[in-house]
Amino acid sequence: MKSNLxxxxxxxxxxxxxxxxxxxxxxxxxxGEKPIHTVAIMMPIIxxxxxxxxxxxxxxxxxxxxxxxxxxxTMINIQYVHIEMAFALDQLSAIMVLIVTGVGSLIHIYxxxxxxxxxxxWRFFAYLNIxxxxxxxxxxGDNLIVMFFGWEGVxxxxxxxxxxxxxxxxxxxxxxxxxxxxxxxxxxxxxxxxLLFWGLSxxxxxxxxxxxxxxxxxxxxxxxxxxxxxxxxxxxxxxxVLGISIATVIPLLLFVGAMGKxxxxxxxxxxxxxxxxxxxxxxxxxxxxxxxxxxxxxxxLNFLFSISPWVMVVISGIGAFTALFAASIALVQxxxxxxxxxxxxxQLGYMFIAVGxxxxxxxxxxxxxxxxxxxxxxxxxxxxxxxxxxxxxxxYMGGIKKLMPKTHNAMWVATMAITGVPxxxxxxxxxxxxxxxxxxxxxxxxxxxxxxxxxxxxAALFTSFYMWRQYYITFSGENRADRIPATEGxxxxxxxxxxxxxxSPKSVTIPLMVLAFLSAFAGYLGMPxxxxxxxxxLEHWLEPxxxxxxxxxxxxxxxxxxxxxxxxxxxxxxxxxxIGWLTARKFYRNNPLLExxxxxxxxxxxxNPALAFMxxxxxxxxxxxxxxxxLFINNLLRLNNFLxxxxxxxxxxxxxxxxxVVRIIAFxxxxxxxxxxxxxxxxxxxxxxxxxxxxxxxxxxxxQTYVVGLSAGLVLIMIVRYILL
Numbered sequence: 133m134k135s136n137l138x139x140x141x142x143x144x145x146x147x148x149x150x151x152x153x154x155x156x157x158x159x160x161x162x163x164g165e166k167p168i169h170t171v172a173i174m175m176p177i178i179x180x181x182x183x184x185x186x187x188x189x190x191x192x193x194x195x196x197x198x199x200x201x202x203x204x205x206t207m208i209n210i211q212y213v214h215i216e217m218a219f220a221l222d223q224l225s226a227i228m229v230l231i232v233t234g235v236g237s238l239i240h241i242y243x244x245x246x247x248x249x250x251x252x253x254w255r256f257f258a259y260l261n262i263x264x265x266x267x268x269x270x271x272x273g274d275n276l277i278v279m280f281f282g283w284e285g286v287x288x289x290x291x292x293x294x295x296x297x298x299x300x301x302x303x304x305x306x307x308x309x310x311x312x313x314x315x316x317x318x319x320x321x322x323x324x325x326x327l328l329f330w331g332l333s334x335x336x337x338x339x340x341x342x343x344x345x346x347x348x349x350x351x352x353x354x355x356x357x358x359x360x361x362x363x364x365x366x367x368x369x370x371x372x373v374l375g376i377s378i379a380t381v382i383p384l385l386l387f388v389g390a391m392g393k394x395x396x397x398x399x400x401x402x403x404x405x406x407x408x409x410x411x412x413x414x415x416x417x418x419x420x421x422x423x424x425x426x427x428x429x430x431x432x433l434n435f436l437f438s439i440s441p442w443v444m445v446v447i448s449g450i451g452a453f454t455a456l457f458a459a460s461i462a463l464v465q466x467x468x469x470x471x472x473x474x475x476x477x478x479q480l481g482y483m484f485i486a487v488g489x490x491x492x493x494x495x496x497x498x499x500x501x502x503x504x505x506x507x508x509x510x511x512x513x514x515x516x517x518x519x520x521x522x523x524x525x526x527x528y529m530g531g532i533k534k535l536m537p538k539t540h541n542a543m544w545v546a547t548m549a550i551t552g553v554p555x556x557x558x559x560x561x562x563x564x565x566x567x568x569x570x571x572x573x574x575x576x577x578x579x580x581x582x583x584x585x586x587x588x589x590x591a592a593l594f595t596s597f598y599m600w601r602q603y604y605i606t607f608s609g610e611n612r613a614d615r616i617p618a619t620e621g622x623x624x625x626x627x628x629x630x631x632x633x634x635x636s637p638k639s640v641t642i643p644l645m646v647l648a649f650l651s652a653f654a655g656y657l658g659m660p661x662x663x664x665x666x667x668x669x670l671e672h673w674l675e676p677x678x679x680x681x682x683x684x685x686x687x688x689x690x691x692x693x694x695x696x697x698x699x700x701x702x703x704x705x706x707x708x709x710x711i712g713w714l715t716a717r718k719f720y721r722n723n724p725l726l727e728x729x730x731x732x733x734x735x736x737x738x739x740n741p742a743l744a745f746m747x748x749x750x751x752x753x754x755x756x757x758x759x760x761x762x763l764f765i766n767n768l769l770r771l772n773n774f775l776x777x778x779x780x781x782x783x784x785x786x787x788x789x790x791x792x793v794v795r796i797i798a799f800x801x802x803x804x805x806x807x808x809x810x811x812x813x814x815x816x817x818x819x820x821x822x823x824x825x826x827x828x829x830x831x832x833x834x835x836q837t838y839v840v841g842l843s844a845g846l847v848l849i850m851i852v853r854y855i856l857l
Contacts, residue, residue: 134291137186138202138219141179141229142268148175149261155457155492165244165253170664172257173240176264180233186228190816195676198222199353201274208277215350224677227496228271228428229669231503232421236264238643239419242511243412245639246518256296260416263289271428276325276350279429283321283393286422293417306408313402317392324385328436331371331378332358333705352432359435360680369439383436383443390426395477396484397454401757404473405428411514414469418476419507424499428480429679433491438681441576444488448569448580451484452587459594463601464750468513468526471602475550476506478591482565485588489581491568493674495657498565500670501557504654505549508647512543516606517634519802523616526602531611535633540607542644547603549651551596553707557655562592563702564660570701571694592705595710597598604720 150170152159159167190198200221208215221229240260247256266285273279329350349355358364369379390396392395395403406417430437430447437443449569458477465471479502486495517524519536533540550554552563569584635641658670706856724847749755 136202137182138221139204140188140201141182142219142265142272144175144179145184145264145268146262147444148172149258149265152254152258152261152642157257160254165248168254168257169240169244172261173203173237175261176233176237176240178422179264179268180230180237183226183229183233186221187230190221190223190226198676203296215275215277218274218280219278220352221272222677223455223673224428224431224496225271227500227674228424229268230501232264232267232271235419235503235507235647236260236267236416236421238646239412239416239507239511242415242514242640242643243410245637246412246514247410251837256293259292259296263293263416263421267425270425274351274353276328276352279432280321280325282423283389283429284318286425287311288316290314290406290417290422290490293413296409296413300408303408306402306405310402311404313399317389317399320385320387320392321389324382324389327373327378327385331382342445349856355433356435356680359439365439377704379436380440380443383433383440384446386433386436387428387443387447390429391450391485392426393429394398394423394426394480394484395454396426396450396480397457398756400454400458400477401476401760402751404470404562407467407469407473411469411510411517414472415507415510415514415534418473419503419511420595422474424483424503427480427487427495427499430484430487431496434487434492434678436682437487438463438490443578444490445576446488448485448488448584451481451486451488452569452591453481454478455481455485456594457593459591461750461753462598463594464747465598466527467524468516468529468602468606469510469524471526471598472506472509472513475595475599477511478595479506479550481591482562482588484837485569485584485817486565489569489572489584489784491565491572492678492681493658493671494561494564494568494676497563497670498558500657501549501561501651501654504652505546505557506648508542508644508651509550510547511640511644511647512546515640516540516543518636518640519633520613521633523613525616526605528612528616529606531607532633532726533607536635538635538641540645542641543603543607545648545651548601549655551595551599551713552592552604552708553704553713555655557651557653560655560658560660563705564658564667566592566705567660567698567701571697589705589708589744593708593712596709597716599715600716602722604716604722608720660698662695710719 148171150167156168157840187198190200193199201218202220203216203218206214206216241259243256243260247253250256263286266282266289268282269285270279270282273282291307291311293307294310295304298304298307332349332355349358358828359368366381369377371378388399391399403423407414409417437447455478458481460479462471462474465474479498483495483498483502486492486498515535516529516532516539519532519539520529523529545556549558552559566585566588569581569588571579613633656666658668659666661668713840752758
């Protein structure tokens with residue numbers, strides 16, 4: 133069904149970005165902040181309203197016809213290749229658009245209070261609008277080309293927002309790090325896309341089909357139809373690159389792109405550094421937009437990923453390892469946003485466990501619940517940081533529960549949600565992922581699901597511990613702001629924690645309350661069938677998008693007493709949550725050691741040398757940045773220095789030598805030209821002039837002279853003739 137409204141959804145944030153980007157500076161200077169944020173906030177809200185209208189329009193259609201399209205213009209129309217700038221809304225993109233515009237609007241409102249007084253207020257909101265525009269292109273695009281425009285757009289916008297305070301070198305370098313790491317992933321995405329384009333046309337021709345519309349289609353709906361045909365799939369698998377089926381190579385390359393955008397090991401290193409940006413940026417990037425784009429891309433192309441069991445092994449394995457690896461780092465971090473950054477990396481790992489085991493709907497389910505509670509956590513942390521006058525070290529906080537009650541309540545709900553406490557949102561989504569990881573049979577490695585489930589379960593234990601650790605250090609006990617070193621700089625305005633700590637303004641607390649409600653109750657949209665309380669709305673809604681993928685290598689193994697297994701694993705997960713919570717409570721709730729000396733608590737708690745060593749490794753993030761620097765960055769810098777020397781000494785030397793040789797040759801050629809060629813020319817000229825001068829003297833005009841001359845000539849001729857004869 134065609135819809136003329138869809139293109140307005142990404143257009144609104146684009147108009148807001150243009151308004152503030154071109155006119156914001158002068159408006160800010162003349163009229164202050166209100167005209168800036170009013171336009172910037174209204175645009176995403178209008179997009180959200182249009183998205184809601186489109187969503188209800190979609191629900192009113194028959195299940196098999198739930199697709200709204202809006203074609204803007206034709207980008208490429210060459211022979212069989214026809215690609216349009218077009219948007220499509222189906223069950224999957226509808227969820228994504230509602231999350232992006234809804235949570236994005238709340239973050240815009242929150243930013244009004246957080247960014248108040250910033251000298252580049254107008255530029256910040258222009259960047260936020262650009263970010264939403266790019267993300268909406270990504271999720272609404274009806275083909276890979278439009279998706280890629282959005283894919284690269286969020287990369288640029290993240291670079292601009294993370295390095296927003298670019299006058300600070302560390303913040304500017306964090307933005308550059310995000311940009312460079314994402315370029316590595318995007319290279320894999322591009323190569324995979326080109327191979328897909330090549331492989332589709334070749335496989336199409338080899339299968340003997342008649343051309344219906346396009347040889348090399350990149351439209352998602354058309355691709356989905358192609359991959360439902362077993363004859364086409366076999367023809368596609370038969371084509372190889374370097375002896376490997378493109379059905380394996382292409383998804384792996386596309387997954388490299390997803391690893392970059394969605395911060396999976398080993399391309400996760402940019403995301404923790406993204407904390408250098410303002411807190412609204414952290415909430416936007418980590419919760420509702422950029423980091424989920426990789427999960428969305430795999431879910432959108434589920435028909436392509438599901439045909440290779442080995443690809444599913446790689447995706448689920450890297451997801452499980454990333455979830456556990458990042459959670460282990462978060463166990464000991466002191467920066468309140470740093471804990472949440474590694475938590476995001478870990479939670480994204482869960483989403484990749486889901487899509488890697490074929491439970492695509494569960495991955496989108498966790499993506500949705502994560503958008504709510506992680507946005508709430510970051511915005512709550514930002515509220516605490518504002519109250520602490522931009523101090524981010526949790527060990528200098530404490531007692532915030534009494535000083536900032538609204539922020540505390542919101543953070544408590546978010547902590548309950550992310551740790552999986554029954555019956556908050558992540559309890560349902562994370563449990564569904566772990567159950568699918570355990571029960572799904574993988575045709576490549578039979579024991580693989582158990583390993584993935586084990587790593588995911590251990591990561592859940594770690595999640596409970598580090599989140600409740602953060603909660604108790606920040607909110608319990610007495611405030612420790614008076615211990616902040618006076619020489620330490622904190623945040624973009626260099627305030628310290630010695631001032632009064634008070635609750636944040638309504639522009640901050642109202643979005644917190646809305647997100648707290650969603651974090652508490654969003655999970656009921658995907659309740660497991662075990663409870664029989666409500667139908668699983670989300671699974672039923674997404675089923676038409678993923679139903680064909682279920683035919684390829686993905687199905688639950690046959691096990692006796694299946695419900696008993698599921699109940700038992702759920703109880704085990706709850707026990708892990710309880711263990712993590714009780715352990716954190718024991719060590720960090722109203723702990724007098726924190727009051728005595730915040731800096732020494734790790735050493736005083738970890739008297740065991742092995743534990744102290746492990747703490748050191750985890751606090752330094754497994755030294756991954758140092759390893760990357762030694763293996764890659766340092767060697768690249770050495771290569772850069774060598775190439776610089778080679779360019780300066782060898783290349784420039786050859787160029788300089790060549791110039792000297794040319795100059796010498798030119799000198800000799802110049803001398804020949806000057807003294808020989810020009811000399812001859814001047815000699816001829818001189819001789820001609822001299823002769824002419826002498827000859828002219830013979831022309832005296834006297835008859836006697838001419839007679840004498842003629843007589844002398846006649847005599848001379850006669851003499852010569854006589855001699856010769």
